[in-house]
Amino acid sequence: MDYLIKNGRIADKNGCYEADLIIKNGKITYVGDGLDATGAEVIDASGCYVLPGFIDTHTHFDLDTGSAVTADDFITGSRAAIMGGTTTVLDFATQDRDGSLMEALELWHDKAKGSNCNYGFHMAIARWDKGVEAEMEDMTREGVTSYKMYMVYDALRVDDGSLYCALKAAKKQNAIIGVHCENWDTLLKIAQEVKAKGILGPEGHPLSRPNDIEAEAVARYMRIARLADAPAYVVHLSTREGLEEAMRARKRGQEVYLETCPQYLLLDDERYKEPDGAKYVMSPPLRTPEDNKALLAACASGDIDTIGTDHCSFTMAQKLAAKDFSQIPNGGAGVRWRGELMYTYGVLAGRMNMQRFSALMSGNAAAVFGLEGRGRIAKDFAADIVIWDGSITRTISDTDGEHNCDNSPFAGFEVKGGAREVFLNGELVVSNGKLIGEHRGKYIRRKGHNKIR
Numbered sequence: 001m002d003y004l005i006k007n008g009r010i011a012d013k014n015g016c017y018e019a020d021l022i023i024k025n026g027k028i029t030y031v032g033d034g035l036d037a038t039g040a041e042v043i044d045a046s047g048c049y050v051l052p053g054f055i056d057t058h059t060h061f062d063l064d065t066g067s068a069v070t071a072d073d074f075i076t077g078s079r080a081a082i083m084g085g086t087t088t089v090l091d092f093a094t095q096d097r098d099g100s101l102m103e104a105l106e107l108w109h110d111k112a113k114g115s116n117c118n119y120g121f122h123m124a125i126a127r128w129d130k131g132v133e134a135e136m137e138d139m140t141r142e143g144v145t146s147y148k149m150y151m152v153y154d155a156l157r158v159d160d161g162s163l164y165c166a167l168k169a170a171k172k173q174n175a176i177i178g179v180h181c182e183n184w185d186t187l188l189k190i191a192q193e194v195k196a197k198g199i200l201g202p203e204g205h206p207l208s209r210p211n212d213i214e215a216e217a218v219a220r221y222m223r224i225a226r227l228a229d230a231p232a233y234v235v236h237l238s239t240r241e242g243l244e245e246a247m248r249a250r251k252r253g254q255e256v257y258l259e260t261c262p263q264y265l266l267l268d269d270e271r272y273k274e275p276d277g278a279k280y281v282m283s284p285p286l287r288t289p290e291d292n293k294a295l296l297a298a299c300a301s302g303d304i305d306t307i308g309t310d311h312c313s314f315t316m317a318q319k320l321a322a323k324d325f326s327q328i329p330n331g332g333a334g335v336r337w338r339g340e341l342m343y344t345y346g347v348l349a350g351r352m353n354m355q356r357f358s359a360l361m362s363g364n365a366a367a368v369f370g371l372e373g374r375g376r377i378a379k380d381f382a383a384d385i386v387i388w389d390g391s392i393t394r395t396i397s398d399t400d401g402e403h404n405c406d407n408s409p410f411a412g413f414e415v416k417g418g419a420r421e422v423f424l425n426g427e428l429v430v431s432n433g434k435l436i437g438e439h440r441g442k443y444i445r446r447k448g449h450n451k452i453r
């Protein structure tokens with residue numbers, strides 16, 4: 001089926017303007033004025049924005065941490081994603097410490113079968129050696145051109161030397177490495193101190209991981225990336241101090257990209273004192289209103305490049321089973337509401353325009369992570385498109401996110417806007433807010449990283 005989308009306002013990372021567009025064979029074939037396309041289904045987008053499908057740079061669907069499995073698998077997570085206008089997720093395929101990258105990739109391909117949205121994989125490297133280095137070429141061939149390395153978690157963390165070597169090797173592949181920046185050894189000691197004071201509940205979680213835990217790790221990553229002469233990407237940045245360290249690196253001339261998540265913009269650490277405080281246990285933890293403010297300003301100014309959700313959903317039963325805060329499964333459900341939250345508290349709050357919104361939600365991620373031909377409304381680009389209706393209003397609840405989780409950190413938030421229609425690879429899969437095309441997601445084979453700074 002061909003489509004003619006009429007009367008909408010296009011919001012692309014390069015600008016906003018009124019135009020019609022034609023979709024044919026999965027692609028945008030024409031963008032212009034007063035188009036007429038015989039035989040095409042006409043979609044009237046009057047009063048709506050026409051946006052490139054959102055790209056969530058950070059999800060964990062069907063993740064088994066060893067002690068808990070996420071509530072959402074690819075089917076339910078991607079259903080929530082597509083209903084919110086997210087046409088592509090970049091999920092983390094995670095290497096077993098004693099396994100290979102290829103085994104992890106095959107496993108994640110298997111998990112992702114039947115996805116409701118497009119998907120690509122960052123490869124999380126849990127061990128660095130010559131074999132893994134050699135596998136990076138295989139990953140490039142398989143369309144995996146980004147990696148994650150963790151400075152935390154016993155089963156995943158790598159040492160600084162491994163990070164340095166991996167950065168150099170990734171650069172040769174024109175790939176980019178996102179790093180989870182927290183100082184593990186120090187936070188473990190502080191967690192012991194917090195517990196020794198008798199603080200065992202969720203309120204202990206942020207106390208055990210103060211801002212400097214992140215800032216020190218960001219600063220270290222920046223210096224290691226400089227030594228390796230490689231671009232750096234910080235995942236889920238949460239602190240003002242971490243932002244300052246990254247900005248310092250940019251001032252030195254380094255190529256640095258920053259990702260944050262709605263929870264670090266809109267939620268603060270007072271939440272841990274609530275009766276359901278365990279819901280908010282994620283790493284890094286929620287911070288202060290001053291951190292929220294600094295990161296929101298950085299989104300608006302363009303200092304932050306991408307917004308991921310770090311969707312990693314656990315049920316309240318899973319979270320409440322823990323004997324103290326350090327055992328609570330880390331993560332929260334967020335993939336459904338990223339668009340509404342950023343539109344309401346970014347655009348409608350007067351902090352950013354639609355061009356910036358579009359860049360943060362889609363265009364920058366497509367460029368940085370090599371999703372060639374996606375992330376823009378332009379001729380020959382893939383027809384991953386959201387018709388965004390700013391008049392929709394709702395209050396988020398724990399269970400209305402189409403996800404498979406019984407809690408949402410954003411429950412109670414009033415939001416405006418929503419995906420009225422979603423096109424995925426040229427096919428209409430959400431119509432009038434209803435999912436009409438299931439399991440249509442495709443694997444996105446990515447090219448190398450594009451420099452946007």
Ligand code: URP
Nearest residue numbers: 180282283310312330331
């Ligand atoms: O708490 C979180 N963020 N869990 C998911 C794993 C990670 O570190 O991103």
Ligand code: ZN
Nearest residue numbers: 180235236283
């Ligand atoms: Zn992480």
Ligand code: ZN
Nearest residue numbers: 058060310312
């Ligand atoms: Zn994560």
